[in-house]
Amino acid sequence: MTFKELAQKRYSVRSYSTEPVSDEQLNYILECARIAPSAVNFQPWHFYLARTEEALQKVRQTYPRSWFATAPLVLVGCICHDQSWHRPTDQKDHGDIDIAIATEHICLAAAEQGLGTCWVCNFDAQLCHQLLQLPDNEEAAVLIPLGHLAADAQPRPTTRKPLEEIVTEI
Numbered sequence: 515m516t517f518k519e520l521a522q523k524r525y526s527v528r529s530y531s532t533e534p535v536s537d538e539q540l541n542y543i544l545e546c547a548r549i550a551p552s553a554v555n556f557q558p559w560h561f562y563l564a565r566t567e568e569a570l571q572k573v574r575q576t577y578p579r580s581w582f583a584t585a586p587l588v589l590v591g592c593i594c595h596d597q598s599w600h601r602p603t604d605q606k607d608h609g610d611i612d613i614a615i616a617t618e619h620i621c622l623a624a625a626e627q628g629l630g631t632c633w634v635c636n637f638d639a640q641l642c643h644q645l646l647q648l649p650d651n652e653e654a655a656v657l658i659p660l661g662h663l664a665a666d667a668q669p670r671p672t673t674r675k676p677l678e679e680i681v682t683e684i
């Protein structure tokens with residue numbers, strides 16, 4: 515598979531089967547997150563793994579959608595703000611960028627393994643922080659449901675802007 519084919523294979527999966535994700539597949543996917551690049555190689559991230567009923571109940575409360583509850587496993591991607599690089603010229607915190615790269619590594623690695631994921635940022639981050647009792651320096655930035663695709667899983671029709679619209683030679 516070329517990189518483009520993998521990028522095209524990944525889509526937001528919003529229907530999962532109950533089949534558990536094997537430890538081998540999970541470890542492979544997490545390893546792909548671990549080796550992601552980050553600003554100054556600070557690696558300002560922490561991933562919480564929810565797969566027990568108790569942990570899943572907590573995470574599901576922060577994004578109460580029926581499709582989300584079908585995922586047998588959810589990763590909570592957190593930015594460690596005390597570890598992220600702040601650009602000296604303007605203090606811009608690069609933690610958002612770093613967590614996004616690691617998260618997309620997860621999504622692409624899962625797709626390569628034939629598994630599904632979906633980026634979820636429209637969740638209640640404050641409630642998540644509270645329910646998971648996260649440390650003060652950590653911000654829950656993204657939920658990543660992970661699992662095998664249900665038989666009815668289908669990509670929603672999406673379009674992308676043409677290259678001419680998003681690239682300008684300067």
Ligand SMILES: Cc1cc2nc3c(=O)[nH]c(=O)nc-3n(C[C@H](O)[C@H](O)[C@H](O)COP(=O)(O)O)c2cc1C
Binds near residue numbers: 524526527632669672
């Ligand atoms: C930063 C980010 C946040 C997102 N948050 C959500 C979300 O909260 N809920 C959801 O259903 N999809 C969410 N998505 C998925 C997007 O809707 C989806 O990636 C986009 O529509 C393109 O579709 P595709 O992923 O199937 O190619 C998010 C995607 C990104 C990159």
